[in-house]
Amino acid sequence: MARRLRPVELDFVGTAPTRLVFTAGLSAPPEAVYRALAEDVTGWPRWFGAVTMCRPTAGGAGREVRLKGGVRFQETILASESGERYAYRVDVTNAPAIRALLEEWRLTPAGPAGPAGTGTRVRWTFAAAGPAPLRLALRLGRPGLGRAFRDAVRALDRRLASTPA
Numbered sequence: 001m002a003r004r005l006r007p008v009e010l011d012f013v014g015t016a017p018t019r020l021v022f023t024a025g026l027s028a029p030p031e032a033v034y035r036a037l038a039e040d041v042t043g044w045p046r047w048f049g050a051v052t053m054c055r056p057t058a059g060g061a062g063r064e065v066r067l068k069g070g071v072r073f074q075e076t077i078l079a080s081e082s083g084e085r086y087a088y089r090v091d092v093t094n095a096p097a098i099r100a101l102l103e104e105w106r107l108t109p110a111g112p113a114g115p116a117g118t119g120t121r122v123r124w125t126f127a128a129a130g131p132a133p134l135r136l137a138l139r140l141g142r143p144g145l146g147r148a149f150r151d152a153v154r155a156l157d158r159r160l161a162s163t164p165a
Contacts, residue, residue, distance in 0.1 A: 002072065002074075002092050002094050003092065003093065003094070004091060004092050005091060005098060005099060005101060006100040006129065007076075007089065007091065007100075008089055008100045008102050008127075009089075010078050010104075012100065012102045012127050012129075013087065013102055013104045013125050013127045016102070016127035016128055016129055017128070017129050017130075018127070018130075018134075018135045018139070019125060019126070019127050020125070020126040020138065020142055020146075021123060021125045021126075022123070022126075022146050022150070023122065024149065024153040024154075025119055026110075026122060026153060026160070027119045027160075027161065028156075028157060028160035028161065029083075029119070029120060030084065030108065030109055030118070030120045031082065031083045032120075032160050033122065033156070033160070034082055034083045034084070034086065036156055036159070036160060038077075038080050038082075041054050041055060041056045041063055042054060042055055043159075044065075046155075046159060047152055047155040047156040047158075047159050048152040048155070049148065049151060049152060049155070050068055050148050050152075051065060051066070051067060052066045052067060052068055053065070054066075057074070061076065061077055062076050062088075062091075063075045063077065063088060070094070071093065071095045072093060073090045073093050073101075074091050074092040074093070075088040075090050075091060076088060076089055076091055083107060084106070084107055084108075085106050085107065086105045086107075087102065087103065087105065088102070089101065089102040089103075097130045097131055097133065097134040097137075098128060098130050098134060099129045099130045099131075100128065100129040100130075101127070101128045101129075102125075102127045102128075103124065103125065103126055103127070104127070105122060106122070106123040106124075106125075107120050108120070108121045108123075109121075124149055126138075126145065
């Protein structure tokens with residue numbers, strides 16, 4: 001059953017009771033990574049293995065996301081800064097126990113790495129609030145979430161390398 005979560009703003013990324021932060025590098029420049037994150041929303045399932053469907057809603061101000069296992073999210077985009085940041089909060093989900101959830105993708109140039117001359121350092125923050133059992137589950141699930149992130153970033157990097165600019 002879907003339920004509405006507590007609406008949070010961008011500052012939640014730094015104040016959430018549970019914050020999982022992961023980083024990785026890509027050879028693609030920040031602008032290309034940003035386009036894949038924010039502009040090619042329907043393309044997420046092609047590089048993020050946990051995502052089975054992703055589509056823009058509300059004229060691009062939101063997203064509907066489905067994950068393997070049947071978890072669904074309705075999200076609001078909170079930040080969309082070309083080449084720098086993409087962040088969204090979950091407004092409605094069928095995932096149990098979560099009270100608030102915000103994800104932020106920060107992009108920074110990473111120096112010479114690819115044919116275009118610059119790579120990208122990606123920092124993904126998964127900020128959540130919920131009862132103690134959820135916080136424990138997220139801490140225990142951190143290695144798996146980190147692996148899913150790293151696999152997704154590698155797949156995205158391969159995808160961007162094979163896509164003409």
